[in-house]
Amino acid sequence: MPSSFRKSLPVALAAPFLLLAALVDGQQSPIPGSSSYVVPAGFPSSLFSSYYVAPAPTQEPQPAIFDPVLNLTYPFNLTNPKTIPTADNDPVFYPPAVANVSNATAAAFVNTAIAQIVEIVAGSGGISGNCSKCVAALNIGKVVAQVVPHSVPAALVALCQATKFASNSSCTTTYSAGSYGAIWTQILALADISGQDGLYICNSLSSTFCAAPTTIPYNGTSLFPKPKPANATAPAASGQRVKVLHLSDFHLDPRYYASSEANCSSSLCCRTNVVNSAEPNGSISLPAPLYGAYKCDTPYDLGTAALEAIAPLTGVAGNESFAWTVYTGDLVSHDSQNQLSRAYVEYTETSVYSMFKDFINGPVFPVLGNHDTNPEAIDGPHSLPGPLGQQFSWNYDHVSALWQNNGWIDTATANEAKLNYAAYSIKNQYGLRIITLNTDFWYKSNYFNFINTTDPNTSGLFTFLVQELQAAEDAGERVWILGHVLSGWDGSNPLDNPTDLFYQVVDRYSPHVIANIFFGHTHEDQVMIFYAHNGTVQNSSTALTSGWICPSVTPLTNLNSGFRMYEVDTGSFDIYEAYTWYADVNSFETLNTSASGPTFQFEYSTREAYPAGWPSDAPLNATYWHAVTEAMETNRTLIETFNTFQGKSSIKTPNCTNDACAAAKICYMRSGSAPLGRQCPQGYGSVQSAFDPPA
Numbered sequence: 001m002p003s004s005f006r007k008s009l010p011v012a013l014a015a016p017f018l019l020l021a022a023l024v025d026g027q028q029s030p031i032p033g034s035s036s037y038v039v040p041a042g043f044p045s046s047l048f049s050s051y052y053v054a055p056a057p058t059q060e061p062q063p064a065i066f067d068p069v070l071n072l073t074y075p076f077n078l079t080n081p082k083t084i085p086t087a088d089n090d091p092v093f094y095p096p097a098v099a100n101v102s103n104a105t106a107a108a109f110v111n112t113a114i115a116q117i118v119e120i121v122a123g124s125g126g127i128s129g130n131c132s133k134c135v136a137a138l139n140i141g142k143v144v145a146q147v148v149p150h151s152v153p154a155a156l157v158a159l160c161q162a163t164k165f166a167s168n169s170s171c172t173t174t175y176s177a178g179s180y181g182a183i184w185t186q187i188l189a190l191a192d193i194s195g196q197d198g199l200y201i202c203n204s205l206s207s208t209f210c211a212a213p214t215t216i217p218y219n220g221t222s223l224f225p226k227p228k229p230a231n232a233t234a235p236a237a238s239g240q241r242v243k244v245l246h247l248s249d250f251h252l253d254p255r256y257y258a259s260s261e262a263n264c265s266s267s268l269c270c271r272t273n274v275v276n277s278a279e280p281n282g283s284i285s286l287p288a289p290l291y292g293a294y295k296c297d298t299p300y301d302l303g304t305a306a307l308e309a310i311a312p313l314t315g316v317a318g319n320e321s322f323a324w325t326v327y328t329g330d331l332v333s334h335d336s337q338n339q340l341s342r343a344y345v346e347y348t349e350t351s352v353y354s355m356f357k358d359f360i361n362g363p364v365f366p367v368l369g370n371h372d373t374n375p376e377a378i379d380g381p382h383s384l385p386g387p388l389g390q391q392f393s394w395n396y397d398h399v400s401a402l403w404q405n406n407g408w409i410d411t412a413t414a415n416e417a418k419l420n421y422a423a424y425s426i427k428n429q430y431g432l433r434i435i436t437l438n439t440d441f442w443y444k445s446n447y448f449n450f451i452n453t454t455d456p457n458t459s460g461l462f463t464f465l466v467q468e469l470q471a472a473e474d475a476g477e478r479v480w481i482l483g484h485v486l487s488g489w490d491g492s493n494p495l496d497n498p499t500d501l502f503y504q505v506v507d508r509y510s511p512h513v514i515a516n517i518f519f520g521h522t523h524e525d526q527v528m529i530f531y532a533h534n535g536t537v538q539n540s541s542t543a544l545t546s547g548w549i550c551p552s553v554t555p556l557t558n559l560n561s562g563f564r565m566y567e568v569d570t571g572s573f574d575i576y577e578a579y580t581w582y583a584d585v586n587s588f589e590t591l592n593t594s595a596s597g598p599t600f601q602f603e604y605s606t607r608e609a610y611p612a613g614w615p616s617d618a619p620l621n622a623t624y625w626h627a628v629t630e631a632m633e634t635n636r637t638l639i640e641t642f643n644t645f646q647g648k649s650s651i652k653t654p655n656c657t658n659d660a661c662a663a664a665k666i667c668y669m670r671s672g673s674a675p676l677g678r679q680c681p682q683g684y685g686s687v688q689s690a691f692d693p694p695a
Helices: 011-021 103-122 130-147 149-162 168-175 177-190 196-205 300-314 342-359 386-390 393-405 411-419 461-475 496-508 585-590 622-634 636-646 659-669 674-678
Strands: 036-040 051-053 241-247 324-327 364-366 425-427 433-436 479-482 514-519 526-531 543-549 561-569 575-583 596-605
Touching: 036 300, 103 130, 103 149, 130 149, 130 177, 130 196, 149 168, 149 177, 168 177, 241 300, 300 342, 300 561, 300 575, 300 596, 342 364, 342 393, 364 433, 393 411, 411 425, 433 461, 461 479, 461 496, 496 526, 496 543, 496 674, 526 622, 526 659, 543 575, 543 622, 585 596, 622 636, 622 659, 636 659
Parallel strands: 241 324, 324 364, 433 479, 479 514, 514 543
Antiparallel strands: 036 596, 241 561, 425 433, 526 543, 561 575, 575 596
16 A cells, blocks of 8 residues: 555554464464554545545545546546436447338337237236246247337336336336347347247246256367367476465445445445335434445445555555455446446446555456446347447456556557457466456356357357467466356356356366466355366366355445455465455444544464365365365364355354255355256355245
8 A cells, every 4th residue: 555545554563463463263373464454544535636525534535536548537426426327328239120110110010019928928828838928928029129129128118017027117227228128129139039048038037937948068178279188287386475365346336325324125225315114204224334334335435444454464565565466356336227327337447446556566457247347247249240249349448448557467468358358368477377257258147148048159258268278288377267257156146058168168277277266246255166077076086176256345245345365376376375354344333433444354364264184285276175175074163164254254144054054055165167056955155145945
């Protein structure tokens, strides 16, 4: 952190913390920095050059954010918490119409289609079964999308309301042209509605419509230029270790309003436009604390507090720097779609990356998350026809230029990112190759993935990944893969076919090329193990690679705020230690913000928390994590510890004390793809609410 923001802790004060660190929680070895850090009171005002609303002890600041790429300063009304927009007026795209019809003909055509679909839904159209009804309705919608595409969003809103599929307001928010209406129009026009695509669409609308399609076996070897080398082994460790920071899911909320309702009944809380419906006359049940709450995203004060705490806690201070930092996505707040816009996404990207640049020394390697686009979670493959294939280039161009402007990537890498959905491959100063992916192309909420579902490589994502991995293998390089949406765990987030293919790619290039894989997205502290043979045999000899899921900075939902640091060998690029820190969000309500900010504190050392009989000089690799799962099978305490840390020691985390929960957690840890995760007991994947196993 630059000295212009805060004065560093005096050495005399820091020393006792370092001494105490060796004894925290019975640790046998010292932690890298202070055991805790109390953030000084007040916002570091010199962080931004000017403000629409200045920082104050009772309100969030409103910095005037200048975008060096777009050469503009974002207006105050974009983030003013008192005037949150309710419509997105960005450009929308439609597939070309196959016919030229008059407005009157179009209206009559749409009305007839709606009537036919309502008849099908009501069961009077001679079609039985929810799945058959849904597919039949989609086929009518496909014709409308091809003939009069501009009429589809309004038709979807009308149909949603007529069938009471959702509330009238939700129908409008979801299916208007500026939300997802134009996106669904493209999908209806281009998807194979009568085939696998239609089943995926119907299942996404409701699991009671169609069952989730089964995984289609895909022979990934056709992607591989060469067979896996016999007896491929990872390089030896150098014995030299460096510190690597891992941040994820910042979710900055510039519309956060201190003292607004922090326990709202729906939507994102800590906003001026939400209420607790149980309170009379709009009374506030829980005033939003300055630094955040469990149902809210990250206010500026919490975001800067977390970044400020990193240096003293990790022992990286003064002129020291992290060897590198990985950021596994999601910058933007969890607004409803009608409150989002391109400008809001670009504002957040500019603001958060500039804060990273100011607080974190050394290069940062970011990926896009599902919230880092507009509409949220939507990215279209370049294979879409005509201009549709470039409709999200505005975002890829913007972030790649910001990363280059911050000095994190060079011009060639920025150009590569522009062409690959903001994904890139770069060799860092230590010789590690970092390959990033836009994992929206396996995320279930990216509806464009429902086009050509039989081909998991429609986007070309895996062509890019394999080309880079093959080049790394040929050059004798080690690789870290960065993404956002995790590929497995309980299988609730990604799609089966692309993550099954990703698993095959990992199998082909591990453990000799791929050293580690990193994700975010869930906001929780988790880990996955990838095994040989597509996970069909899971033991210590088949464990190949680990997938580390980073805890989030945002507390949403019912979590504490946290971050992680790794100690990494510069020869093998294996992880030898991982440390995690957190701030207790429950304490924010009673915090005297005039006296101090929040306290970030050491949570745990991975090696110490999960010993598993592991040698002190061995890396925390996939074999280690498999040994941990084996230890969990006989030691329930380890599972309870894992469950606690999964929620970053939040008081809201449900207990995992029964056999079903224990078995599920172990199964999730051993599931690196959606098909594997879906085979696990369901209902125990997240700690953000009470566990809900199926009856």
